[in-house]
Amino acid sequence: MKPRVLVTRHVYPAAIAILQEHCIVDYHDSHDVLDEVRLQKRLQHAQGLVCQLTDPITANVIAAAPQLRVISQVAVGHDNIDVAAATARGVVVTNTPGVLTEATADLTWALLLAAARRLPAAEQFLRAGKWRRWEVDLLCGSDVSGRTLGIVGFGRIGRAVARRALGFGMRVLYASRTAAPPELEQELRAIHVPLDTLLRESDFVSLHVPLGSETRHLIGVAQLCQMKRSAFLINTARGPIVDEAALVAALEEGLLAGAALDVFEAEPAVHPGLLQLPNVVLLPHVGSAVTSVRSLMCALAAADCAAVLTGERPKHPVNPQVLG
Numbered sequence: 001m002k003p004r005v006l007v008t009r010h011v012y013p014a015a016i017a018i019l020q021e022h023c024i025v026d027y028h029d030s031h032d033v034l035d036e037v038r039l040q041k042r043l044q045h046a047q048g049l050v051c052q053l054t055d056p057i058t059a060n061v062i063a064a065a066p067q068l069r070v071i072s073q074v075a076v077g078h079d080n081i082d083v084a085a086a087t088a089r090g091v092v093v094t095n096t097p098g099v100l101t102e103a104t105a106d107l108t109w110a111l112l113l114a115a116a117r118r119l120p121a122a123e124q125f126l127r128a129g130k131w132r133r134w135e136v137d138l139l140c141g142s143d144v145s146g147r148t149l150g151i152v153g154f155g156r157i158g159r160a161v162a163r164r165a166l167g168f169g170m171r172v173l174y175a176s177r178t179a180a181p182p183e184l185e186q187e188l189r190a191i192h193v194p195l196d197t198l199l200r201e202s203d204f205v206s207l208h209v210p211l212g213s214e215t216r217h218l219i220g221v222a223q224l225c226q227m228k229r230s231a232f233l234i235n236t237a238r239g240p241i242v243d244e245a246a247l248v249a250a251l252e253e254g255l256l257a258g259a260a261l262d263v264f265e266a267e268p269a270v271h272p273g274l275l276q277l278p279n280v281v282l283l284p285h286v287g288s289a290v291t292s293v294r295s296l297m298c299a300l301a302a303a304d305c306a307a308v309l310t311g312e313r314p315k316h317p318v319n320p321q322v323l324g
């Protein structure tokens, strides 16, 4: 008999076609998010799960799915999944790295430039009919070229962000647990420094670490106080990496020049203080939102789910120890 797979939310059609070749698909073709109770009910007889970053794949949900063998996340981040609980049960967890690297790095740069050059404020000014004439000091922003970019986390996306900085002639600092290979540091002209140094010396600080217990509120009051008053904070990783209340206070007190955020602590809620501030750029978690990229992410998750259920090795296991 074919294995059963739950697809928790609407996906690009290629994913369903891939799954249907090998599995019976229970497709919740909706943008409505299934809560823990509904997930538990629908997973009772499932061997596979294709889920998204909005889905709470908790230890309770995993426990309620006795036949579950694979959880395939349509995203690279997987902080919504209790990977330890899955691993303890021998359930493979997969994600979709690689395909979204360039799109996310592009959006990081869009945010950096938008914040530095005050693009949202300038556009609102024009649309509001306030533009009367060219003025020498109208809507002036901050330099980007030649300034210092600090990249926190130097995985695929952090490195792709650094590569783009070469074109802007920037000095690039990065903070990460381990240094990148010397050839790569040389190619990207990136210097490995402690986080404190990066925060003190950077004009733009861009976050690219995964969310976990070590990185939750990695940027809080103490870190924000270390940044230059002229600096900008950019976050395209995960909201809870930044203490949002501390960020609002720092921006209100002028401790930072601005921020550009694609992710938030309690999405889709946005801290009301952020909505009031003119020097922040706010986007609704669209880092990888390019049609071709999202379609590939869906297909990749489906293919890895089907791979596990047909006895093949998945391409992107998060807990490879389960595969032996």
Ligand code: DGY
Pocket (backbone or CB within 6 Å): 053, 074, 075, 076, 077, 078, 100, 237, 287, 288, 289
């Ligand atoms: C991810 O993949 O983790 C992004 O946040 C969504 O593309």
